[in-house]
Amino acid sequence: MEGLFRDSRIAEIAGAAGQLLRYDPLGKLLLFPVRHHSPVCAFQLRRAVEEFSPTVILIEGPENANELIPVLTDEQTELPAAIYYYYKDKKKLVSEDGEDYKCYYPFLLSSPEYNAIAEGAKRGIPARFIDLPYCEILINTAQSKGLRKAADKHSYTDDSRLVRSKFYSRLCEKTGMRSFEEFWEKYFEIEGLKLTPGEFCENMHTYCVLTRNDEDPAELEADGTLARERHMALRIKEALDSGEKVLVVTGGLHSLGLARLLHEGKFKAEKLHRIPADQQGCFPTAYSYQAADALHGYASGMMCPGFYDGITTRLEKGDDPGNVYNDACLELLIRTARESSKKDIPVSIADITSAQSVMTGLAALRNVSQTGLAEVMDGVTSAFIKGEKNLSSSMPLAIMQRIATGEGVGRIGDKSHVPPLVADFEKQCESFRLKYQIGVPMESDVALFGGGKGLALSRFFHRMEYLKTGFCKLAKGPDLHHGRDRSRVHELWTYRRTPNVDAALIDRTTDGFTIEEACTTAATRVLADRRRCADGAHTAINCFLMGIALDKNQLALLEDAVTNDGDFFSVGEGLRCFGRLYDLRKLYEFEDSSSLEYMNRCMAKLISSLPAMANTPSDKADEVVSILKIMFSLTGGVLAMWRDSLEDALLTMAGAKDKEPTVYGAVMGLLYAIEAERRTDAENAMRGYLSGSSEVRKQGADYLRGLFSTAGDIVLADDSFLHLTDSLLTGFGTEDFMEILPSMRLAFSYFTPSEIQEIAGVAAALHGAKEKDVLDGDMIDEGLYDFGRKLDSLITAQLEGGEQF
């Protein structure tokens, strides 16, 4: 190893405890240091088991999963797999927040821990996990440290300490490595294959002891490392005391800590808490290579696990360790070339040859005995990327990365440990007779209101969709969130069970043990996290679709959102959603009186804020008009008691000094709808716009748009408004007319085709024409039209100083 690790500092740092780090096949204890998911560690560990012949194998891992160990070596189990741990801190032992926690302990073919278990099973040697139970690790970890860091998902096998150590930074400077992965691959993965287990162990201890030496003890205490080591040391001591020959497999950074504790022999057992069975647990689950990849997954373990699992498979098959990386790299290169060609990226045999030549040349230049992933990356960069390296030209690199990551998903063979949510999912699929086991996309046409199980099935699909499991997708059906297709009485769902569905369900275990419970918890979380009325109302729609009645806690959160939200538009959206829920509650057999209460609250807030909306910015005017319309509509029915207040608010808006013309038009339309005598006021307002400057006249078009949107019949009642509209339009020059044209088009879009025809007839009469003349023009000769068009373009070109006659 180029003398890198020949340093007497090791003995100095480790002191007398260093004796316990020695590799002695005849001793009673072997502390074998590993890096998670490292093929060379797995390879050397298997050889060490052979040489050391332990009577028990103790492995770093939360011990509350000991009974799951046989599941991992079950014949039907396929890796990647993981043990999923969860803990619900209802006793508030971790923090006052009483949160839920979860983490994964992934196992790949190249995981030394898996190889220890498998080798033990093969040789009849018992294997056990010896770390603190998951909940105890959390209890012993300070906030924002270790497994309590803020992250979506956690992995138990986090070895980021190895990567970010000061020692490694110094090594990188010395060796000129680009990254920890490159350093690790060169000095451990490739060169480590040439060593004996003893030499390898020595090198690992050297690296890990120096790395550990840089760690701050306070930090190690804070992230639970020291508590965990005390517990692991206790378990090791128990095994030694009972006369066992013990092989201990832990992350390399723990070795020195364990050796010191065992050498001193004095350590207090950690206090273990009594946690009810329903608040903590673990079960095996299928896992994916992508999740196991340090790049995409949970920031732990090695990158490109698929590639390294391939190395382990080759070594197990008996391939020559001195050439195994060369073969695997060449295969990866060829697969990258093939996949690139499939994506229309031309890669020739000459390119592959050139890349291979670069790879071997670089390996020689870098003093590494075989090509590794770093060299494949360089070979692909050099020979496959043609032209400047950018996002699009780097596709071959992305393809290589994807292949090296691996695409497989594992499988759990022993079905006696089915996670609760998956069990509930399967039970419900059975009850609805869904073909969920065949793995191909299926369709289900659900009759919503035809009695039977239709509504219940729809709710099941909506629940699965809400949990983002990817199991089903609504192809057709009513959309209550946006008020679309409400007349549909059927829903068409497509569904398919994939390993990702199981993974998503397992990930929701802390939310509940049934799908209904998980949905309720997820909805509560959304209500607690997003305190806007609109978000609350949409969550209420989701619950409505899922058939989940809001509980006391959820109602309190919703009430809080409605009461405290000062955003007019959010409250308006809330009113719209609650109105829909109120309308449909009987049809969907969902009796919940709370929506009416929220409608009243929303209406009260909106009416009090309405006067301030008179001069709303133009880009928000349409949204204000839309809310005005829904308010007017509801005060004509179930919220009739608010009609007078609404009228007062509208009058205040109409009297405001500065008014946005579209909103003003809509307000005048509504006031006219409430009392027809106000027609004159609307006309006067329009005349006001007509008598203004050119800019003010242009606003008249927006006024008309607002007016027609709320009171279209004002035009049809008599022709005075048409006269006003005519005056507006005829008063504009071409340029100004073109400017207001979009508004006018929108204004007339509120009328039905027959109404437009009627209006067109009256408008034609104003200019001495007949309806027929407008609708049926004389046919224009095609040749004449073409000539006119050419003439027009020539004149335009000449005016612009272009083509000359």
Added chain:
Amino acid sequence: MEQNFIKPPVEVRYADQLRALEENDTGRKPENWRLSPKAVRTFILGGKAGDMDIPRKFYGNDALVERCIITLAGSRGLMLVGEPGTAKTMLSELLSAACCGVSTNTVQGTAGTTEDMIKYSWNYALLLSKGPCREALVPSPLLIGMEKGVFARFEEITRTPAEIQDSLISVMSDQILNIPELGDEGLVLAKPGFNIIGTANTRDKGVNEMSGALKRRFNFETVEPIADVRLEKEIIIREAENMAKAGHIDCPVDTDVAELLAVTYHELREGKTAEGTIVEKPAAVMSTAEAVSVFYQTISHSWYYGDGRADLRVLTQNLLGAVCKENKDDLEKLKAYFRTSVNEKAKRNGGAWKAYSETAALLR
């Protein structure tokens, strides 16, 4: 010799280092190479040759340099692409000098480059008197490279019309150049050690796209601008010192001013300040080479017209001249940069930044 030329060739400038590396080189060498790939790496990226310290000459991506060396030892040409001012030419010179001992065997690509300049041409006086014979032939750098087994450098290859570029294809494919006028003696076979290093800008105007056939005969390496602002500052200081020394300007380099310039160039190139504010990127090239040039101009000005200390007003004026060349919008972008980032740094750090921010009025 170094003292007598503005810019001596790399093999002359670093002759002692190359000699030391050669004497201590125990690695395997490709045929006709002066140094082994490992020694070439040391020459460019720094290290030791016996007792001599070899300083680093190229900053940035070490793996890129390694790939370049290995590519040149193989059968494909090396094409260095990237924005202007990213030291592509310097890297190609260093590689040529270290591998073959000569960095001057160069074709300069322009819109006016012809096939004669790439392959061979004739001394017409001799041609008329003696007829087509070897004596009358004027070999191009490409032909010289083939005959001597050294690299031919093709600078700015994409400025050359595409059909002229394509005249390289047959040479690169078959390693043969046929001179039909010389009859049986006209077949020139490339000797081991011959290869081509091309450089091409990806951003300038007047660039001709390379044909797919030619691209296939090269391995491409994209040279990126320097990502680390501290490193950029060091380079600006070092290069400016070298230029000042060559120009007999004997004043100390103000490192604070170099930092202002490095940060300005870095942030404008990235479009983001260290504080996270988004700034508009100018259309002009914001390379380290440009920054060195601005800095050197400032030093020269203070040496000849001032008191020998870098004047920030002059720096800002030089910066203005360097940034606002082609696009008038660049002035507004530079002004906006001063309004946001420079003012913010002036408030926080004071000192040179404050004085720098006060020169904003000169941006017009």
